[in-house]
Amino acid sequence: MYENPALPKKRESIFISSHYGGFTVKIFQMLILGRSKQNMDTKSLGIIDEKTRAEKAVELLNGEIGDYERLKPITFNNYLDLVESRPADMLRNVFQVFHDMMQANVDVSQDSILDDIDEFNLIDYDCTRLFVEGSESPYFADRLFANRLMKHMESLRHGTQQNRIYIFHGPHGCGKSTFLNNLLKKFEEYANTEAGMRYEVVWRLDIEQLGGHGRAETVTAIERLVELIEKKPGGKVDDEVSEQCIATGFNTAHIEIPCISHDNPILIIPKSHRRRVLDKLIKNDEFKWRLFTEKQYDWVFNAECCTICESIYQSLLERLGEPAKVFDMLHARPYYFNRRLGSGISVFNPGDRPVQQNVITNQMVQNRINNLFRDSNLIHYIYSRFAKTNNGIYALMDIKSHNVERMVELHNIISEAVHKVEDIEESVNSLFLALMNPEDKKNIKDFPSFSDRIQYINIPYVLDVNTEVMIYHNIFGRHIDDNFLPMVMENFARIIISSRLKSKSESLLEWIKNAAKYRRYCDENLMLLKMEIYSGNLPEWVDNDDRKALTSKMWRKILAESETEGNHGFSGRDSIRIFDQFYSRFAREDRLINMPALCSFFRNIVTEMPKMIPDGFLESLLRMYDFNVLQQVKESLYYYNEDQISKDIKNYISAVNFEIDSSARCIFTNEVIHVTNEFLESIENRLFADSITMAKRQEMRNDVLKEYTTNSLTREIMIEEKDISQTKLFESLHERYVYNLKKRVLEPFLGNENFGRAIKDFDTTDFKTYDKRIKSDVEFLINNMVTKFGYTQQGAKEVCIYVIDSNLAGKFK
Structure with missing residues (x-):
């Protein structure tokens, strides 16, 4: 029991009640004994006159909280x-x-x-x-x-x-x-x-206007409580007092009934x-x-209001006689x-x-409504929990x-x-x-x-590689990227997702008739291609013939398969658990996590949980990684001679407009061209695949000529006033030209043992001992790997050594 010697004993029973537990005891005492108007001896309650930190905090809240308004x-x-x-x-x-x-x-x-x-x-x-x-x-x-x-x-x-x-x-x-x-x-x-x-209905019924007998003056709940308590023997708070006080409300001139x-x-x-x-x-x-x-x-x-609101509306309309008074x-x-x-x-x-x-x-509410309308059957205040x-x-x-x-x-x-x-x-x-x-x-x-x-x-389970990686970042933190070589964490996600896909896709095999041609980039069941499509990408390695075959009907078929996938395989919880095991085992300060470590780990998983990962998928994933990382190294070694490339393409576009063995001036370079098969083939060898037949060459020349005359010249150059180098035809040929040059960029370095050793010794004192040209090439390679593909210097060194030691250039020759 709370006791305070500063308070009269006859009042103590008032504060034992828990009906108004939201008030603090001291404030409750101040309200009742002082009737909210009289000053109180704050020292007798242990309250300091000057503002305490707590009071300042309450003042701050009072000024900032405005939800009630x-x-x-x-x-x-x-x-x-x-x-x-x-x-x-x-x-x-x-x-x-x-x-x-x-x-x-x-x-x-x-x-x-x-x-x-x-x-x-x-x-x-x-x-x-x-x-x-x-x-x-x-x-x-x-x-x-x-x-x-x-x-x-x-x-x-x-x-x-x-x-x-x-x-x-x-x-x-x-x-x-x-x-x-x-x-x-x-x-x-x-x-x-x-x-x-949104807004909802609340009725504010005016008791006086409706002829009720409620008190019209405003009275606080505390004052009403004190009044009721004083009438009770011994000042006892009971259910009757509490109900009357709540029924009184803060303003008895109105009754508020929310819908x-x-x-x-x-x-x-x-x-x-x-x-x-x-x-x-x-x-x-x-x-x-x-x-x-x-x-x-x-x-x-067409909707109707609830039965209680409808009853109140009809009763008010009957009692007041004017809709305007009802809506008031x-x-x-x-x-x-x-x-x-x-x-x-x-x-x-x-x-x-x-x-x-x-x-x-x-x-309680029903009684007040009955008293107000003087009819217990007029309005039924009844509802279900669905309300x-x-x-x-x-x-x-x-x-x-x-x-x-x-x-x-x-x-x-x-x-x-x-x-x-x-x-x-x-x-x-x-x-x-x-x-x-x-x-x-x-x-x-x-x-x-x-x-x-x-x-x-x-x-379903996540089928998007990027989203799966985001989950790892959320659980383990973005700093985990620092322990992986680029593309390795994404490949971890691809292995997890492979368990959630059907091993064979009828729609993809219907679309791509010859899946074997993509063996360098994809598995035989095209699961890696499907993952790219599910992530919103159409890979660059999909050739033009298959791009043309990807009709809207075929597109719908591929996406429809996603409705039946993702219901089996590694769950989200499994994926996090397996990643935790993998990361804990292979994360080290002196070496980044690479693809061989990833494949080794999952080969053990396959042994423990057979049939979770499709047969041959790990090998296909590693082959795709090897091919991509080889292209990164080639890209980083490649020195662009942009002027020569641009000149060759412009001359080629101009030459296909003329007959063989004729001479013509190129309108783009102003050079006189002797159009022969040898001249065209010298550029085509950089534009297209090696060892193509003459018939295929002629077909390609016709395609270039058609695109030039129907789109590049008549629309892009003459109407849109673009330069030839801004046309889609030029950009497409430029991309082919550069790609084929990069295929051969590693050849001068493969037989040079010093080049491989220089990469290993990069950023060490031994690196200074190498030939100036080798040092220049290695620095150019490492810097490009960092700036173009997001490697750290350590990661660039490790992946370049991996490319050379694994002889990836020979593997994909």
């Missing part, structure tokens, strides 16, 4: 002013707000994969602000899932959304719970901001009058046209979302037991255990959008979301009529 009710007239000025924001249901939240938090890149089939592209959605920023457990959405999700969200604001439940299903460890928690958190934050705010279904205030206007009211209120613009014509706004004109008592306040309190968002886990009482009433999330989100975490019962209960609600509460029909227009593991589909198989009400959205 934002949440204050406004009159119906003020709400209509908001509708007039911001109709698109004020006239939104939960589906439209959810869609707006997604659009506001997802960034879109305008870059496309293939110009000729843009409509079938995987859009580059950046979901960082939606799932990562501000989250304790980030969720990383790959490009496939982001496109799938945004497609469903775009359709969310159209049509009859309320007659459907959205089930996100996927295998264990794919991140479903993290995804939904982050999604709901972002929605809660957005819905409580100015951009996402338990969170209805938009516009729904209080009778349906037959809404169209004319909004027509008069909203100016003629694009939104008004959408409001009156689009399906997504049908609810504005109608107010609007922001619809505040709070998942923890179940306000607007309710999330149920399988282990959460259903409550015993599904029908809720408030006898708390009406116009909000109702979510189930996994359809199992008690959530199966909840899912069954949703059957009629989703079908009819109506829930029976005793004799009353309660409208339920919520966004229903659920998570489901594949094996839990059997829990709803007994409801075939439910199937057309379910929209499944697949959440």
Whole structure:
């Protein structure tokens, strides 16, 4: 028991009650003994006269916290002013707000994969602000899932959304719970901001105007409490005193009754009058046209308010006789979302037991309504728990255990959008979301009529290499990059993802007739190619013939396969565990993690877990890495003679316009050209593959001539006024020319043992002993590897030694 010798004993029993535990004891004493008007001896309570740090902190909070101002009710007239000025924001249901939240938090890149089939592209959605920023457990959405999700969200604001439940299903460890928690958190934050705010009905009934007998003067709850306590023997606080004090409220001149279904205030206007009211209120613009014509706004004109609001409206109209007086008592306040309190968002886990009482009433409020309207049968203050999330989100975490019962209960609600509460029909227009593991589909198989009400959205394991790497960065930190050679961590992700894909792709094999020609860059089942496409890339090594064969129909087939992949293989948790093992074993200060270490590690994994990684995939991945790193070294060794390359290409473009054995002046270089097969072949040997037939050469010449006459000259040069070097034809030939020169760039160095030793001795004192030309070549190579491909000096040395020691130039000759 709290004792204070400075206080009269007869008052002590007042402070034992826990009914008003939100007040501190000392402040409570000050309010009661001083009646809020008399000064109190602060020293007797141990309070220092000068401001304490705590008081200064409270003053700071008092000046900075303004949420209560934002949440204050406004009159119906003020709400209509908001509708007039911001109709698109004020006239939104939960589906439209959810869609707006997604659009506001997802960034879109305008870059496309293939110009000729843009409509079938995987859009580059950046979901960082939606799932990562501000989250304790980030969720990383790959490009496939982001496109799938945004497609469903775009359709969310159209049509009859309320007659459907959205089930996100996927295998264990794919991140479903993290995804939904982050999604709901972002929605809660957005819905409580100015951009996402909606208003709900709150009635402020004037007791005096309605002829009630309540006290018209303002009285504080504390004063009323003291008054009631003094009338009780011994000053005892009991339930009767507490109820009377709460019933009194802070201002007994009014009774405030919020809409338990969170209805938009516009729904209080009778349906037959809404169209004319909004027509008069909203100016003629694009939104008004959408409001009156689009399906997504049908609810504005056809939805009905809850039964309690309808009863209050009808009773007030009958009592007051004038609609204007009724609407004077109608107010609007922001619809505040709070998942923890179940306000607007309710999330149920399988282990959460259903409550015993599904029908809720408030006898205190009901008594006050009965006293005010003098009719106990006029207004029934009764509702279900679904009302708390009406116009909000109702979510189930996994359809199992008690959530199966909840899912069954949703059957009629989703079908009819109506829930029976005793004799009353309660409208339920919520966004229903659920998570489901594949094996839990059997829990709803007994409801075939439910199937057309379910929209499944697949959440597979990550199938995008870049997203998988982002997960490693999030778990282990970005500093882990410092321990890897470039491309090695990405290849770790490719091995993990290979276990999640089908080993054979019918669509890819239908598209690429001869997969063996890409053996240097890809596996025989083209899984590496599929990973690139799933990441939004079409590799440069795909030749022109196959690019032309990639029609929109074929593109759709390839992407459709992603719907059936990612449901097996290494889970997200497996991937993190395996990466931790790999990194712990091979990360060292004196040596970077390379491809041989990666392949060695996973060969042991294959032994422990057979059939997880497709046969031959590791060998194909290593071959692709070897080829790419060889090209990097060649690129870094290559000295450009840009003037000569440009001159050769311009002369070649000009020469194909003339007959063999003729002479002509090139209009681009002003040189006189003797057009012979030998002249053309000397340039073609740098432009095209070695040892091509004469027929193939002639075909290529005709292609160059056709492109020049139909596009480069007539459109790009004559109309767009481009220089020949800016045309697509020149750029394409330039790329071919440089590529073929690089193929031979290593040849002068392969037989030179000093060159290999100089690389090993780079950045040491022994490096000074080498020939000036060798030192210059090695420095040029290392510096280019660092600046062009992101290597450290140590990493550049290690990979160059790897290329030479493994004889990669001979391997890919």
